[in-house]
Amino acid sequence: MRAIEIRNKYLNFFKAHGHSIIPSAPLIPENDPSVLFTTAGMQPLVPYLLGEHHPSGKRLTDYQKCLRTNDIDEVGDNRHLTYFEMLGNWSLGDYFKEESIKMSFEFLTKELGIPVEKLSVTVFAGDEDCPRDEVAASCWKKAGILDGHIYYYGKDDNWWIAGETGPCGPDTEMFYDTGKPACSPNCQPSCDCGKYVEIWNNVFMEYYKDEKGYSKLKQQNVDTGLGLERMAMLLQGKETPFDTEIFKPIMDKLVELEKVDLIESRRIIAEHLRSSMMIISDGGRPSNLDRGYVLRRLIRRMIRHMNKLQINLDEISTLIDLNVDTLKGMYPELEKNREIIKSVIIEEKNKFVRTLANGEKEFNKEVNKLKNAGKNIIDGKMLFRLYDTYGFPPEVTKDLAIECGMEVSMDEFDKLFKEHQEKSRAGATQKFKGGLASTGEMETKYHTATHLLNAALKQVLGAHVHQRGSNITAERMRFDFSHDSKMTDEEKKQTEDLVNKWIQDAIPVERLEMKKEEAVKMGAEAMFIEKYGDIVTVYKIGDISIELCGGPHVSNTKELGHFKIKKEESSSSGVRRIKAILE
Numbered sequence: 001m002r003a004i005e006i007r008n009k010y011l012n013f014f015k016a017h018g019h020s021i022i023p024s025a026p027l028i029p030e031n032d033p034s035v036l037f038t039t040a041g042m043q044p045l046v047p048y049l050l051g052e053h054h055p056s057g058k059r060l061t062d063y064q065k066c067l068r069t070n071d072i073d074e075v076g077d078n079r080h081l082t083y084f085e086m087l088g089n090w091s092l093g094d095y096f097k098e099e100s101i102k103m104s105f106e107f108l109t110k111e112l113g114i115p116v117e118k119l120s121v122t123v124f125a126g127d128e129d130c131p132r133d134e135v136a137a138s139c140w141k142k143a144g145i146l147d148g149h150i151y152y153y154g155k156d157d158n159w160w161i162a163g164e165t166g167p168c169g170p171d172t173e174m175f176y177d178t179g180k181p182a183c184s185p186n187c188q189p190s191c192d193c194g195k196y197v198e199i200w201n202n203v204f205m206e207y208y209k210d211e212k213g214y215s216k217l218k219q220q221n222v223d224t225g226l227g228l229e230r231m232a233m234l235l236q237g238k239e240t241p242f243d244t245e246i247f248k249p250i251m252d253k254l255v256e257l258e259k260v261d262l263i264e265s266r267r268i269i270a271e272h273l274r275s276s277m278m279i280i281s282d283g284g285r286p287s288n289l290d291r292g293y294v295l296r297r298l299i300r301r302m303i304r305h306m307n308k309l310q311i312n313l314d315e316i317s318t319l320i321d322l323n324v325d326t327l328k329g330m331y332p333e334l335e336k337n338r339e340i341i342k343s344v345i346i347e348e349k350n351k352f353v354r355t356l357a358n359g360e361k362e363f364n365k366e367v368n369k370l371k372n373a374g375k376n377i378i379d380g381k382m383l384f385r386l387y388d389t390y391g392f393p394p395e396v397t398k399d400l401a402i403e404c405g406m407e408v409s410m411d412e413f414d415k416l417f418k419e420h421q422e423k424s425r426a427g428a429t430q431k432f433k434g435g436l437a438s439t440g441e442m443e444t445k446y447h448t449a450t451h452l453l454n455a456a457l458k459q460v461l462g463a464h465v466h467q468r469g470s471n472i473t474a475e476r477m478r479f480d481f482s483h484d485s486k487m488t489d490e491e492k493k494q495t496e497d498l499v500n501k502w503i504q505d506a507i508p509v510e511r512l513e514m515k516k517e518e519a520v521k522m523g524a525e526a527m528f529i530e531k532y533g534d535i536v537t538v539y540k541i542g543d544i545s546i547e548l549c550g551g552p553h554v555s556n557t558k559e560l561g562h563f564k565i566k567k568e569e570s571s572s573s574g575v576r577r578i579k580a581i582l583e
Contacts, residue, residue: 022533023530025065026038055536060090076271124152124153169217202222250322320342492565
């Protein structure tokens with residue numbers, strides 16, 4: 001069963017069970033306090049999981065474009081992806097465990113035709129905080145899961161919470177038996193031997209955790225996630241996602257173009273090209289900051305591995321066209337943005353080629369110094385500096401060193417690189433933790449402040465200004481917008497003064513629901529108009545601002561305090577960035 005068929009079956013199944021199909025949010029989040037990219041289906045729905053009314057109702061389903069970079073260095077093995085698609089269905093205070101489990105079982109066994117004997121499930125084992133989830137276990141038995149196929153695990157496996165505090169609850173996970181031999185007589189879903197593969201996770205948000213402990217939520221939610229690429233792989237009987245129709249055309253083309261046979265490099269090129277194209281299509285551009293840096297890293301890692309396969313870099317255009325033609329049925333936006341995707345990736349390729357040339361010059365300088373000092377070993381520190389400062393791949397340094405008759409201390413480099421990876425992962429964990437625990441009073445104020453800032457910039461700089469992204473914490477806001485030149489001190493002061501005037505004017509913030517066409521006629525602005533369903537939520541701040549937005553927001557601008565711009569800088573080509581605080 002092809003991936004697009006699985007997606008359509010999923011959406012149509014849940015639509016038939018009373019769910020509204022909502023569009024995928026873009027990869028670049030709008031006013032999200034916690035992440036660089038959309039990392040899960042629940043992320044754009046945070047306000048509604050916290051109790052805000054969703055204009056499409058209490059039962060929702062969608063496919064969500066997701067990108068996670070925690071394991072970017074692992075891509076190249078048989079399973080890791082940075083970009084992936086998550087299918088999900090939600091109950092916002094409507095049905096709970098029994099109906100959720102019943103629908104999941106029916107979809108897996110009847111719609112996808114998975115034999116029941118291939119399915120196992122896990123549920124929460126209980127602890128001193130919360131009881132054993134016998135309700136979920138009982139629902140699975142009633143649905144039809146076989147005896148001996150239900151397992152109980154603790155919080156590490158079957159509990160979901162975004163951070164240290166916030167909405168949380170037990171989950172139930174579904175596993176597919178691949179038919180591989182058991183690693184031991186005690187082999188079960190918790191094993192990572194490959195026999196069992198997790199395919200779906202249903203989270204039952206029924207608790208709230210604070211400093212005192214756990215209490216029951218007023219609104220019980222269900223939040224689910226099913227990975228499309230993984231499900232396609234299993235249903236097609238393939239060993240890896242790279243063997244499915246999503247990647248096979250590009251993998252075959254790379255075999256045709258390559259002069260060196262390295263499957264790991266082919267996978268990295270195929271995966272990073274798709275991920276880069278999806279980010280660019282949703283408005284991302286390479287830079288040295290945040291998501292722009294992630295995109296730059298993906299493109300450059302792809303180019304490094306094209307070099308390893310000795311593929312002519314001019315073939316990038318061919319590979320992009322092939323990927324667009326392969327994936328446009330699933331993602332029509334790729335066809336629409338084909339030329340933009342090409343120009344961005346090719347420009348970044350050209351920059352990286354120059355970077356490699358500069359790195360080689362630096363390498364030659366360092367080697368001459370070593371030779372003059374009578375040394376013939378390049379230490380790991382130098383190797384890492386070339387990598388970290390110039391983006392110079394260590395394998396290239398090693399090849400050049402051999403050509404010069406030098407040795408390379410790879411052990412020291414490996415140690416430094418491992419430390420670098422651990423720091424990056426720690427940072428990613430902070431950036432990519434879910435948003436539910438991070439929407440407090442200050443974040444809500446900053447959400448509203450971004451609307452005022454957007455309106456002020458349009459007045460001061462011109463109507464060409466549009467939001468290109470934002471990042472909010474309890475301490476500050478960051479706002480990216482389209483503009484070609486650095487703001488003058490006078491322009492910054494005018495913008496700051498306008499925002500503070502509107503705060504002092506104590507303007508009510510209205511929340512409206514209407515058809516999307518009506519909102520557009522009213523002049524409502526949105527970063528990605530296509531991400532919204534037919535019925536939309538609009539926030540109106542007097543005659544100052546009208547934007548499509550999921551919220552949350554304050555009820556009156558006077559609640560914001562005093563607005564101060566701390567910094568204005570370049571984010572990427574044609575995009576500026578403001579960092580500001582509320583005092």
